Amino acid sequence: GAGVSQSPRYKVAKRGQDVALRCDPISGHVSLFWYQQALGQGPEFLTYFQNEAQLDKSGLPSDRFFAERPEGSVSTLKIQRTQQEDSAVYLCASSLVGSALTGELFFGEGSRLTVL
Amino acid sequence: KNQVEQSPQSLIILEGKNCTLQCNYTVSPFSNLRWYKQDTGRGPVSLTIMTFSENTKSNGRYTATLDADTKQSSLHITASQLSDSASYICVVSAMEYGNKLVFGAGTILRVKS
Numbered sequence: 001g002a003g004v005s006q007s008p009r010y011k012v013a014k015r016g017q018d019v020a021l022r023c024d025p026i027s028g029h030v031s032l033f034w035y036q037q038a039l040g041q042g043p044e045f046l047t048y049f050q051n052e053a054q055l056d057k058s059g060l061p062s063d064r065f066f067a068e069r070p071e072g073s074v075s076t077l078k079i080q081r082t083q084q085e086d087s088a089v090y091l092c093a094s095s096l097v098g099s100a101l102t103g104e105l106f107f108g109e110g111s112r113l114t115v116l
Numbered sequence: 117k118n119q120v121e122q123s124p125q126s127l128i129i130l131e132g133k134n135c136t137l138q139c140n141y142t143v144s145p146f147s148n149l150r151w152y153k154q155d156t157g158r159g160p161v162s163l164t165i166m167t168f169s170e171n172t173k174s175n176g177r178y179t180a181t182l183d184a185d186t187k188q189s190s191l192h193i194t195a196s197q198l199s200d201s202a203s204y205i206c207v208v209s210a211m212e213y214g215n216k217l218v219f220g221a222g223t224i225l226r227v228k229s
Contacts, residue, residue, distance in 0.1 A: 004159070033215070042120075042205050042219030043160070056215055091159055100215040101147045107159030 002026070004108035006092050012114045013082045021077045021111045025094030031103060032075050034067055035091040037110070043091050049075060050098050082115045089113075119143045120220035122206050128226045133196055137223045139189040139206030143213070150207040151180050151191045154222065160205055163191070196227045 005024040013019050025032050031050055035043035036059075045059040051072035060067070064083075069075040079086055089110040097103035123138045141149070148167050152160035164173045164180040166189075172181045177194045193200055203222040210218070 031215070040221070042207075042221050044219070045216040048215045059216065093159075100217055101209050101211065104162055104165065105217070107161070109157070109159045112157075 004092055004094050004106050006090075006108035006111050008111055009109065010112050010114075012116065014116055015082060015084060017082050017115075018078065018080045019082055019113060021079075021090050021113070023075045023077070023092030023094075023108060025073065025075070025092070026096075026106055027073075029094035029096050029106075030098045031095040031100065032069055033093045033095075033100065033105065034075070034077050035093065036061075037089040037091055039088075046077070046090075048100070079113075082113075084115050087113055087115045119218050120206055120208050122204075122220040122223050124223060125221075126224040126226070128228060129196055131196060131198055131227050131229045134192065134194050135196060135225065137191045137193075137204050137206075137225070139191070139220060141187050141189070141206070141208045141218075141220075143208045143210045143218055144187065146208050146210040148209055149180075149182055149189050150209075150217075151178070151189075152205045152207060154203045154205060156202070163204075193225075196225075198227050198229060201225060201227045 034046040095103035206220040
């Protein structure tokens with residue numbers, strides 16, 4: 001597709017379940033970002049990939065959060081043993097260039113996670 | 117303390133009217149400032165990107181201004197349309213933060229007929 005695609009769009013999980021969220025960036029985009037957006041707030045940085053290398057994961061809130069991009073294209077954000085505070089929209093963005101400082105970011109529509 | 121603060125938090129205007137949204141930031145020095153539009157249930161879409169040396173940038177009915185001395189930016193929407201109803205988010209990037217863009221909480225705009 002022409003844009004960033006995320007799946008699932010909506011996910012309801014019971015507390016303690018593991019979830020996996022998928023992001024298909026725009027073809028050829030070098031950089032990929034994951035953000036967490038709580039209701040009524042702006043997105044908050046989670047992690048950043050340049051091709052397959054995870055260059056910054058400082059925004060991941062705990063070791064229950066794990067992200068990968070093994071072939072430099074599709075990325076998966078995994079959350080283990082979900083907690084209610086994990087409920088949020090998870091946004092993926094990609095950029096043609098290797099830096100968010102100068103490159104334009106294209107966002108997906110997000111995956112809304114609700115943990116019961 | 118929020119490094120990017122936006123005001124007002126929300127705004128209701130009549131269709132056809134103009135409005136101005138404000139963004140104050142403390143991130144310094146910064147590389148660029150962006151305005152995004154986020155429709156409900158959708159991802160943010162870029163409206164404008166300005167470097168520190170730019171004072172104004174337009175995108176159709178949207179005009180962003182930047183005063184790097186006072187660390188303020190504004191987004192002016194002209195002749196508003198119902199489809200302008202969305203959250204408008206101010207975003208700052210800076211060398212010291214690497215690839216972590218700093219997002220404001222957004223201003224929720226509702227345009228009514």
